[in-house]
Amino acid sequence: MWPNKFEYARAGSVDEALAMISDDGKFLAGGHSLLPVMKLRLDAPAHLVDINRIESLSGISANGDLTIGATTTHAEIAGSAAVQSMCAALASACGQVGDQAVRNFGTIGGNIAHADPASDPPTVLVACGATVNIQGAAGARSVGAEDFFVDLFETALDDGELITSVSLPNCSDCQCAYVKFPHPASRYAIVGVAVCLKMDGDTCTQADVAVGGATVKAVKCAGAEAALAGSALDDAALEAAAAAVKADIADWLAGDIAYPESYRQQMAGVFLKRAVRAAS
Amino acid sequence: MSTRIFGSGIKRREDPRLITGEARYTDDIKLPGVLHMAVVRSPYAHANIVSIDSAAAEAMDGVVAVFTGDDIDLAGMPTAWLIPDSDLKTPEHPALAKGKVRYVGDGVAIVLADDRYRAQDAADAVVVDYEELPAVIDPEAAAQAGAPLIHDDVEGNIAFRWAPFDKEASDAVFEAADVVVSERILQQRLLPTAMETRAAMAQYNAATQELTLWCTSQNPHIHRFIISAVTGLNENKVRVIAPEVGGGFGSKIPCYPDEALVSWAAMKLGVPVKWAETRSENYQVTIHGRDHVQHVQMAASSEGKILGVRATVYAGMGGYLSTAAPGIPTILHGLLYVGPYTIDSVYCESIGVMTNGAPTDAYRGAGRPEATFLLERMVDNVAREIGMDPAEVRRKNLIPAFEDGYDVAAGLTYDSGDYPAAFEKALNMAGYDDFRQAQAEALAAGRYLGIGVTAYTEMCGLGPSQVAGAVGFQGGLWESATVRVTPTGKVQALIGASPHGQGSETTLAQIIAEELGFPVEDIEVVHGDTTETPMGWGTYGSRTTPVTGAALAKASQKLKDKARALAAHLMEASVDDIEYADGSFSVKGSPDQAQSIQEVALMAHLAWNMPEGMDPGFEESQFYDPPNFVYPFGTHIAIVEVDAATGVIDLQRYIAVDDCGPQINPEIVAGQIHGGVVQGVAQALCEGAIYSDDGQLLTGTMQDYCMPKADMFPNFELGETVTPSPHHPIGVKGVGETGTIASTPTVYNAVLDALAPLGVEQIDMPLTSAKVWGAIQAARQ
Structure with missing residues (x-):
């Protein structure tokens, strides 16, 4: 329950976050996957870059497709009328993550970056053909959810890359x-x-x-x-x-x-x- | 008073501070200059320590010292229940391992640093070279020839072999019986999981040679005794304080190495030292419960009369013998083999086996759940064997009602009981006969419903000190209490027991309020500090209400006698003419002339006008040694449905009829039953500590160790009968463990009843869906 020593810094923008991160660092969103791992000393990042205050990473937009910012919490997704209408399964899955306190802090981006195979949202994202939108120093790219999840706790993210959002096709007629x-x-x-x-x-x-x-x-x-x-x-x-x-x-x-x-x-x-x- | 305070379900007086987070636990207490202790623990279950290199750790920022087993000059941690006639071996248990580790988590070094993070960093930097040895976890396997030897001086890993009953007589009963049923029962290891993990902080004054130890203890006076013994300090120089303690369930009875080590380090370094356990440590090193492999048989007539029960029990002790460990699978287990039935023949051979698991000791129920489970399981097996309904078998064998003493074949004298009344009441509440009809209809529709019925009695309110001595308990089992009334008429009740979540500050205040008429809000129950409180042996074994409660009732009665005499004197009346009601003394025939208890208390303190020969002050103390145990009893019933497609069990109804004598506070009684039932059901359905074959704890966090959750349970349906204990001043019996004792077999038998049509006869606990589903598949093949 006593993590190794680490540095902490807060980023104000995606560019700033990408500039701040280094190979032995991790982005900190809700922290509900990362911090338990650090407390058990199963991981010991030297520094954390807090992305919670980056406005562009948060929120749900429904313009044709459904786009959900990376730091949008499970509770926000579960409670969103747009998500309930356009992908009811995702609202249901996010509503079953952890408990209410976890859902109030935990984020969709942090969840899929952690890639716990027993977590709920990834299964829906793969079924519904979601796209994971990623920003890195070299630019932006998008990866289909099926390709994003590679193996146990392993994703297609490269070092220093940040998930910015996930997009889902409108599934309101399914x-x-x-x-x-x-x-x-x-x-x-x-x-x-x-x-x-x-x-x-x-x-x-x-x-x-x-x-x-x-x-x-x-x-x-x-x-x-x-x-x-x-x-x-x-x-x-x-x-x-x-x-x-x-x-x-x-x-x-x-x-x-x-x-x-x-x-x-x-x-x-x-x-x-x-x-x-x-x-x- | 319009309503009696005794018997009233007033809210728990300790709850506001607990709920608002204002309660102060050991780890909340801050001392300036405190050093934090981290323990370097063995990652191996069984290994020789080749070398320990602490140089890197000692060089780290903030690290004050690193000590290993060779540095520690404490006496070994004692075992304090030396059961007789069992060839008991008590292997050395050093506070830090010397030369060899015997379970994962065994301490090999301690690090003292100025901050908790740095202490942990340095602990990780201590390099220990181990030579791994073969390990053994299963107690039956550990008792076999060729098993890895864990202590050189415990031959064959057998710490004791306890078999006090007449084997030949038992064998004769089994040979002559129409029916003998057998089962190998696994009582899996359980992790007590108190909400507050353990913690300890010590401060030593070299000038006065006084040691103060704050720790998570259920029995600070016993902790003082043991800390005095291991440190060599005079007992009167040791002060143990159990501040708020967040649950224990038995796991905070023992004195652990960690508590000795903070004491030793504080003495060695001359500064306060604190240690607080993580949950991972809690699961690795705080005692575990149960861990029996039992070979059980029951003999019966073809008409369903139970003739005898016998068992061979391999009880896992873990790597060392914990404080009370030998008494749990023996005295608190084998003596309970009669249960509530007219069973004339019992036999128990209990073999205490050293293993490479964490030490085991008392966990809620402590020996008695393991006895009740095997009895109730075997009764259901007898019923199946002879084709009789299991409720009917129980009905045929229940001991008839008795009011004052009933001798049973296991050697105990039950105090009072009306088992048939509780049994029939529970069956009526459940609608037992209707359920059997509904069950048959459901089965025809492809649904698997089951019902389980447990009749139980148990021995608690530990206990007569003479018996404690006779069974090798290295202490007394009496309690003492002082009722101290201030001049302004407020009450401090000082008790030697140490409640830690039971609500005793409320129930004990209700006893005093009942006896003396003080408003309950004017009564403070003080406990936990060996300097503030009189001697007592602690809170466990459902004993605080029966034993401390009796001491308080008797002290209160002495005060009342004094108050009556003083009131008579003040009102110039004869004592015989004094009437008492609701905290007021009046003269017969002159109701306008009255002295309240508060007025009398003030006059006793002022002592301006005392009767001849009466001493001043308003305070009484009472030692109370119970003449017998108390024996609460009851019947629990569970109704379940099993989803055959998944093996998932739905607990649909839970009925509990318990008799703990007169209930001081029905809400608190209900709370104790709720909590106990939840813990017992969890053993049946989901809890179980699992080690790998090489002794790694695989259920090391709550991700894998399944604590019960509220949504697993229906609303409990509680009922009661009231049969006072004849030997107790106010008739009460303990209720802290009854739920745990009764509920495990109740739910287990309900599940097996549901699965009976599928041909499933036995599944090891816990009944996870995977095991249930697997058993269904196996039975179908």
Whole structure:
């Protein structure tokens, strides 16, 4: 509970933050992933650059697409009418992160930079085809969420790069849901399933599915998507999708002492069905 | 008074300071010039210490000193429960390891620095070269030939073997029985997880040779005794202060090396020294609870009459024997094998085994939950075996009501009980028969509902000192109290016990208010400081209300006698003509002539006009040694539904009927039951400390160690019966542990009842969804 020594400085703008950061430093947003790690001395950055006061990084805009600033808190996202309308699954996922105190401080940018595989928002971002917008000394770039999450606690961010926002396509004409099986100890996801369904009457014309918690990163599940697309989301289609999703995540499984990989893989199938039912 | 204060659910008087954050805990106390201690702890479960290099640490900014085990000249940490007739071995437990570490977290060096961060930085810079040795965690495995030897002087790792009952008689009962059921029960390790982690600060005055130790203690007088013993200071030169203490659940009974080390360092360096535990340290080194591997059998007739119970228990002690550890799986366990039933034959062989886990000791319930669980589990197994409803088996075997003493085969004399009344009341509250119907209908619809019923009694209010001596407890178990009334009629009640969250400042004040008529808000209960308070043996074993409460009631009664005599004298009446009501003494037939208790107190202090032979002042002290334990009892019932697709358990209803005699404060009783039930249910469903095979604690934080959460629980449905203890001055029994004792088997049996149609008969606790789901899959194959 006693972190190593570090320097602290606050940045007033993105440019200033990028100028201040060095290889042994970290950006500090809500701090609810970073500080616990530092207190356990699992990480010891030499300096922190506080980006909380950079106005351009915060807030939600809904102009066609949905753009959410990196330091927007989980609570703001969960409570946003725009997010609820344009990507209800993301509002739901952000509303299930940690507890209210965590949601009031924790930010979407900090969350995805940390890339905890059992956290909720990444799974929705991958399912819904979000884009992560990044600024570095060399300029700006954007990376699809599926490519952004590389592995356990590993992202496509390069040293010194800062997430500025995430963008999501308008999903207000889809039926989407995020369903989570929380770990009884941590309330992180044992498995979290995000689905985004486009429907034509009773027929599903397109399905986007991602699984987190059970995996080392949020994984897009093409097999499950194929099983759902074109179906009437009947029991047979759901069973087929549940079987497929277990194969989709087979190469990425994660587990812990109490909830091993094999169990989580099976539960991905159960919760995929529950997510589809919740969405449709 | 319009309503009696005794029995009234007044709000806890300690809560405002606790809720507003104004309470002062050990770590809140600041002393100028204090040094902060960090402990270098072993990362290995079992290793030889080859060398320790502290040069780099000593050179760091702010570091005053680094000490290792070779520097420390303290006596070893004592074990204070020396159970007889068990060939007990008490291996040396140095405050810092010498030559060898025996569990992850065992201290190997201490760093003293001017700030807590720097102390930790320097602790990380101490280089210890270890030679790792094979480790063993499972107590049954540690007792087998060929297991790694943890202490050279504890052969086969067996610290004791306790088997006080007649084995031949037991064997004969089992040989003759129609039905014998068996189960291997795992009582997993639990982490007590008091909200406040441990802390200690010491200050030494070399001129007066006085040591003051502030620490998180449930029993500061015992801490004083032990600190005196390990430091060599005279006991009257040691002052131990337990300021606000944020929960203990048993984990703050023992005297730990950390408390001895801050004392030693403060004496050595001549400046105050403070240590405050992190939660990670708390999980690694503060005592753990339970850790039994039990081989249990129950014998019964084919009609469901229970004939005998027997068990072989491998009780994990961890790397060292903690303060009270040997007494927990023996005296507080095997003597409880009769429970509330007419069982004529019991046998228990309890084997205390050294392992490479953290030391174990008393954790809420302490031995009794492990006994109640095995009994209740076996009763359900008997019911399944003979095809009888488990509630009916219990009904057939309950001891009938008794008011004043009932001898049981385990050697105890229960004080009073009406088990059938509590049992039937709980079954009625649950709608037991209706539930069985609903359960069958749900099953037909593919849903798995289950019900679990536990009838229990337990032994608490520890206890008669003569018994303590007979069972090797190295102390008495009486309490003392002083009721001191100031000239202005305000009350200080000084007690030797040391409450730490139970609400005793409220309930004990209610006892005094009831006896003497002072308003409860004028009564202050003072505890925790060995210099301010009279001797007492501490707060544990559900004993403060029964034992300290009795001392206070009797001291109050003595004051009342004095007040009556003084009032009679002042009103020039005969004592026999004095009537007392609501804090006022009046003369029979002349109700206008009255003396309030406050007026009498003032006159006793002024002493202007005392009766012949009466001493001045208004204060009485009382030592109280209980003639017997108290035996609260009751019946708990849980209803659960298991989601067969996931293994997730939904606890839908929880009914608890408890009898702790007359309730001083029903709200506080309910709070104790709520908290106890939550902790016990958590053992059944989610808590469990897990070590890897090489002794690393895998559940080292709350990310992995599953503390219960409020949303796991329904609203509890509480009921009570009231059966006073015949030997207690005000009839009360303890209630601090009943919830923990009753609830684990209740919920466990409910889950297994739900899973019975699927063919699942046993799952090791905790019943995580992964294990439940796995058991369902295995049964289906």
